[in-house]
Amino acid sequence: MIINRERNNNFTNGVKDLLHWLEKNLDIENYKTQGYEIIFNLTGGFKSLQGYLNTIGMFYADRLVYIFEAGGELIEIPKLPIEINPQIFKENATEFALMSVDYPCEAINIPKIMLEEYEKNTFLLSEWGILAWNKVKKQILAEKLLAFPKLHFEDSFKKDFQNATPQQQIDLQETLAKVSAILLQNIDGVSQMKQQGGLQYDNFTGKNSIFGHFRLNQGSRVSCLAKNNELYLRHFGQHDYVNDNP
Known part of the structure; x- marks a missing residue:
């Protein structure tokens, strides 16, 4: 059997995109709290994808169902205790x-x-x-700050992390992973961060102009000091809090 490597890579990347979409859009705990049941219907679609969806459903779905082509009967696929x-x-x-x-x-x-x-x-x-x-x-x-390359945590930053909600801690560390990767991949990582629309790195003005800041989301920021392509993180939190305490 001849396998087209490019086609196989495209398929693999498509599965990865699906997993990222599920993680971003399928808030399982929130749905369950509201009384919803998550059902994966594996009927139809590409046969090559069904094997993946079956396994993915073991993690995300409450039930896996399939309609057999000939009889139209709804078959429930048992979930493995994974x-x-x-x-x-x-x-x-x-x-x-x-x-x-x-x-x-x-x-x-x-x-x-x-x-x-x-x-x-x-x-x-x-x-x-x-x-x-x-x-x-x-x-x-949400347990503790990870030791990302090129990033250093001031005591004030560690305190902000401890006082944050679990979701804020998660959002922060996912952003720090992106920042660390940019610094590792570029000689002048800060300049690259300024070009990243999501991070929007910039320096404060006035007496605090030696410090920089970048965005976590629409309302949250991280303040830092850039030195030798490394960042010394000082505070994180709501926009006004970070602006007043760079």
């Missing part, structure tokens, strides 16, 4: 976070099934790596 051991993810959390934003890592201690080779001796997350990381990352990212 549980992810978070230990390997906790031990390699920084690498998982960086690979989740497409920064290749050596990933020496991570099982190969979770990895996709990028270049010799460096890897990105495979479809299964993305799926597994998405299921455990919220718990891990």
Whole structure:
């Protein structure tokens, strides 16, 4: 059997895009709190995709159903009792976070099934790596600050992290992974951050002009001091809080 490598890569990237979409748009806990039941209907579609959707549904869905073509009968596919051991993810959390934003890592201690080779001796997350990381990352990212390369945490920043909500901590660390990746990939990472529409890096004006800031989301900011292509993070929180306490 001849496999078209380009077509196979496109298919794999499509599955990854689907996983990112599910993570962004399918707030399972919120839906369950509101009394919704999540059902994956595997009827129709490409046969090559059904195997992936079956496995993905084991993690995201309450029920998996399928309508057999001949009889039109609704068949329920039993769910396997899958549980992810978070230990390997906790031990390699920084690498998982960086690979989740497409920064290749050596990933020496991570099982190969979770990895996709990028270049010799460096890897990105495979479809299964993305799926597994998405299921455990919220718990891990809300536990403690990860030691991202090129980033240093002032005591004031650590205090802000401790006082933040779990969701704020998660959003922060996902953004820090992107920032760390930019600094690692560029000689002048700060200039690249200024060109990133999502981060919108800029310097304060007036007496605080030596300090910079970048955006987490519409209302939250991080203040920092840039030095030798590294950032010393000082505060994070709402726009006004960071502006008043750079």
